[in-house]
Amino acid sequence: MDERKGGGPRDDDMDRVSNRKALPRSAALVLIAIGLASFALLTVGHGDYPDLHTILDTGLALQLIVLTPLLWDMGEHGRSSFPKWLAITFAATSVLAIVHVLVTVEWSGPLAIVARLRDVLRPSTWPPATHLLPIGVGWALWRMHRKVTGGFLQYGLAIVFLGTALFAAFQRLPTYLPPGPLGITRPFLILSPLLWLGVGAAAWRLRSMDRLAQPLVWMAGTLFLANTVMLYSRAPADAPAMVAHLGRMGGYLVLLLSAMQMASSDLVERTRAEAALARLNEDLDRQVSEQTAQLREAAAQLSEALAQRTSALQELAKSEEQFRASFEAAGVGKALVEPGSARILRVNPAFAHMIGYEPDELKGRSAWEFTWAEDRPGDQAEYARFLAGEVAAYVREKRYLRRDGEAVWGRISGTLARSPELGEPGLMIAVIENVDERHKAEMALLETKKDLEIVVEERTAALQQRDILLREVYHRVKNNLQVIDSLLMMQAKKLTDPDAKVALQSLRKRVYALGLVHHQLMGSANLKSFDVAPFLKELTENIVEGGAERGINLSVDAIPLDVGLDFAVPMGLLVTELVTNALKHAFPDRTGNVSVTLQREDDGKITLVVADDGQGQAESETATGQFRPGLGAGIIAGLVAQLGGTMTIHSNNGTRTEIRVKEPKLS
Amino acid sequence: MSNLQNHVLIVDDEYLIAEGLRAQVEELGMVVCGTAATADRAVALAQQFRPIIVLMDMRLQGDKDGVDAALAIHETVGSKLIFITGSREPATMARIQLDHPSAVLFKPISDTQLSTAINVALGL
Numbered sequence: 001m002d003e004r005k006g007g008g009p010r011d012d013d014m015d016r017v018s019n020r021k022a023l024p025r026s027a028a029l030v031l032i033a034i035g036l037a038s039f040a041l042l043t044v045g046h047g048d049y050p051d052l053h054t055i056l057d058t059g060l061a062l063q064l065i066v067l068t069p070l071l072w073d074m075g076e077h078g079r080s081s082f083p084k085w086l087a088i089t090f091a092a093t094s095v096l097a098i099v100h101v102l103v104t105v106e107w108s109g110p111l112a113i114v115a116r117l118r119d120v121l122r123p124s125t126w127p128p129a130t131h132l133l134p135i136g137v138g139w140a141l142w143r144m145h146r147k148v149t150g151g152f153l154q155y156g157l158a159i160v161f162l163g164t165a166l167f168a169a170f171q172r173l174p175t176y177l178p179p180g181p182l183g184i185t186r187p188f189l190i191l192s193p194l195l196w197l198g199v200g201a202a203a204w205r206l207r208s209m210d211r212l213a214q215p216l217v218w219m220a221g222t223l224f225l226a227n228t229v230m231l232y233s234r235a236p237a238d239a240p241a242m243v244a245h246l247g248r249m250g251g252y253l254v255l256l257l258s259a260m261q262m263a264s265s266d267l268v269e270r271t272r273a274e275a276a277l278a279r280l281n282e283d284l285d286r287q288v289s290e291q292t293a294q295l296r297e298a299a300a301q302l303s304e305a306l307a308q309r310t311s312a313l314q315e316l317a318k319s320e321e322q323f324r325a326s327f328e329a330a331g332v333g334k335a336l337v338e339p340g341s342a343r344i345l346r347v348n349p350a351f352a353h354m355i356g357y358e359p360d361e362l363k364g365r366s367a368w369e370f371t372w373a374e375d376r377p378g379d380q381a382e383y384a385r386f387l388a389g390e391v392a393a394y395v396r397e398k399r400y401l402r403r404d405g406e407a408v409w410g411r412i413s414g415t416l417a418r419s420p421e422l423g424e425p426g427l428m429i430a431v432i433e434n435v436d437e438r439h440k441a442e443m444a445l446l447e448t449k450k451d452l453e454i455v456v457e458e459r460t461a462a463l464q465q466r467d468i469l470l471r472e473v474y475h476r477v478k479n480n481l482q483v484i485d486s487l488l489m490m491q492a493k494k495l496t497d498p499d500a501k502v503a504l505q506s507l508r509k510r511v512y513a514l515g516l517v518h519h520q521l522m523g524s525a526n527l528k529s530f531d532v533a534p535f536l537k538e539l540t541e542n543i544v545e546g547g548a549e550r551g552i553n554l555s556v557d558a559i560p561l562d563v564g565l566d567f568a569v570p571m572g573l574l575v576t577e578l579v580t581n582a583l584k585h586a587f588p589d590r591t592g593n594v595s596v597t598l599q600r601e602d603d604g605k606i607t608l609v610v611a612d613d614g615q616g617q618a619e620s621e622t623a624t625g626q627f628r629p630g631l632g633a634g635i636i637a638g639l640v641a642q643l644g645g646t647m648t649i650h651s652n653n654g655t656r657t658e659i660r661v662k663e664p665k666l667s
Numbered sequence: 668m669s670n671l672q673n674h675v676l677i678v679d680d681e682y683l684i685a686e687g688l689r690a691q692v693e694e695l696g697m698v699v700c701g702t703a704a705t706a707d708r709a710v711a712l713a714q715q716f717r718p719i720i721v722l723m724d725m726r727l728q729g730d731k732d733g734v735d736a737a738l739a740i741h742e743t744v745g746s747k748l749i750f751i752t753g754s755r756e757p758a759t760m761a762r763i764q765l766d767h768p769s770a771v772l773f774k775p776i777s778d779t780q781l782s783t784a785i786n787v788a789l790g791l
Contacts (some may be wrong), residue, residue: 471756478753479681483772484686493690515775523755545779 064094089136215258242519356403372399551591586614
């Protein structure tokens with residue numbers, strides 16, 4: 001409100017002015033009635049109405065008296081200076097009007113002087129008032145137009161001074177004159193209607209600045225007409241004077257009724273505003289109570305939450321205590337590490353003591369400080385993979401650097417605890433097991449293993465060396481046997497005696513048997529033993545084919561039997577002798593069957609059988625169980641004895657020689 | 668083949684073995700054109716006599732062995748090669764197979780084995 005004070009037309013005032021442009025209906029009716037009455041009075045003629053004059057003067061005085069405080073109050077309530085200036089003007093005018101009325105009273109006693117002044121005062125109080133009012137109103141409009149506020153005292157003094165001056169001036173001026181130009185009988189009042197014309201125009205122009213300006217336009221118009229008619233008055237109570245009085249009354253009524261309507265509409269608006277205010281207050285009360293309820297509820301929830309939080313904190317404290325206990329008392333090393341920087345936040349005594357420190361000494365230091373320098377690059381690479389999430393856990397068997405500079409083996413197993421809010425790894429929890437003893441044992445074992453491997457390698461090399469030597473020996477033996485065979489052959493070529501030739505051929509067969517044994521040995525994996533079955537087959541086939549007897553059918557049936565040199569040489573020679581004998585003696589017609597079998601008996605002994613279906617040997621020889629005396633027979637008997645065996649010979653549709661020997665034992 | 672002589676060349680660094688083999692070959696009715704103790708000598712004799720069969724020992728005097736000589740003879744003369752060896756070592760056997768030998772005989776060699784091998788080599 002304050003910032004609008006005197007600041008030109010207000011929005012709400014403008015609304016009101018525009019809403020009540022029309023003259024109040026009561027005021028319109030009054031004006032019509034006055035107009036009709038005036039018309040009636042003027043048509044009758046000049047006449048003389050002294051009583052009506054007194055009534056109208058009294059009415060006018062009363063109107064001014066009512067208007068003065070009303071306007072002042074309007075200024076007071078509207079915080080506006082304009083109505084107050086109007087009130088001051090009306091006050092001054094009302095004083096003149098009161099005097100104008102009071103002098104008509106028939107005073108007696110000490111106040112009789114007033115009655116005596118009647119003739120002076122009565123005619124001289126009308127003209128000042130009729131000039132003072134338009135001048136005061138016009139000045140007030142001008143001040144409003146210039147946006148002046150206040151200044152009531154100077155305004156009032158100026159009005160009083162003007163009123164006095166006018167009063168004094170009109171004392172000397174004549175009242176009624178013979179009709180002049182336009183028939184005017186009171187030319188000294190000519191200024192009054194002109195003033196009202198100017199005030200009306202000014203009020204019309206300024207009608208947007210104050211709501212009183214509008215009724216002022218109507219009032220000015222009415223008073224312009226009234227004062228114009230007054231110019232034709234020839235006596236104080238003639239018809240033109242009465243019409244002028246009625247016009248003045250109408251003008252004042254227009255203002256009065258308008259002011260009253262404004263006051264009543266202000267009241268209605270105030271009531272409405274109060275009602276709205278009351279509603280607003282109610283709303284406010286309701287909102288306040290609602291918000292109070294909400295606040296109470298919130299407070300209840302808050303205290304509930306606080307209670308829960310307190311109990312959660314207690315739980316947390318409890319679990320923290322349990323965690324601390326398990327952490328501190330654990331036999332295995334434990335550590336809490338900041339993942340990114342690998343900074344140690346906390347370790348338990350088990351870990352600290354493992355590397356020769358107290359827990360507090362490790363706090364805040366980098367975990368890599370206590371990693372054996374040579375292991376650091378590998379460990380850090382694995383740790384980076386772990387942080388990147390490529391491996392779920394950081395598990396390493398690594399060396400820690402102990403305070404005394406020694407290495408101690410530990411097996412670390414670390415996992416990340418991610419904080420629930422951020423998802424960022426907030427903490428690494430590591431368990432470190434002391435595996436130093438185990439690791440050293442493993443290292444020692446590894447060393448031993450290496451030593452063993454070296455020994456095995458050396459042994460293997462030695463064995464390979466032995467194998468090479470053995471092969472060389474076998475090779476040389478065979479070569480030498482070949483030399484002997486060559487010598488025998490060369491000797492045989494030189495001999496002419498057939499018996500001698502046959503004897504040398506027999507020797508060659510025996511040499512061949514020895515060579516074949518060594519040949520088998522050379523081909524065997526261990527250079528010590530070989531399977532006797534293919535050996536017997538090759539040996540006997542060579543003897544039979546060497547005999548060049550195409551009609552002899554040979555069958556060899558031998559069990560697989562691993563034999564060494566000690567067994568194979570006598571066995572080979574035995575088979576050579578027996579098969580040679582069979583070929584030599586059994587088949588004069590050069591046809592028949594020879595079979596060689598080698599079997600295992602139930603008692604584990606080995607039986608060699610060489611059988612033929614030939615003529616058999618001489619009766620005398622079989623009877624004694626002996627072969628014909630000769631080198632072959634001696635060799636056979638000797639070799640059987642050497643093998644610790646027994647020999648039986650059966651002669652029945654051929655000769656069957658059975659030799660039973662113990663199973664060969666491989667050394 | 669037509670220009671090869673019906674001779675046998677014997678290559679062995681041991682005199683007695685070579686002589687024994689000569690006796691065995693002559694028993695079979697064939698002519699021995701010579702005996703050689705070294706690979707170079709063997710090649711020279713082979714080129715000189717163009718034998719149809721060469722009995723070749725693996726171990727020879729000098730740096731080269733029987734396979735070296737056999738390869739050269741096979742290349743320049745085209746004789747059939749019969750290897751005679753005392754060894755059964757895999758390395759030796761692999762080297763012998765380089766020359767696509769007609770036969771491999773292991774010492775001591777019986778008359779039967781030798782005659783069979785020569786008959787096979789001659790395609791009889």
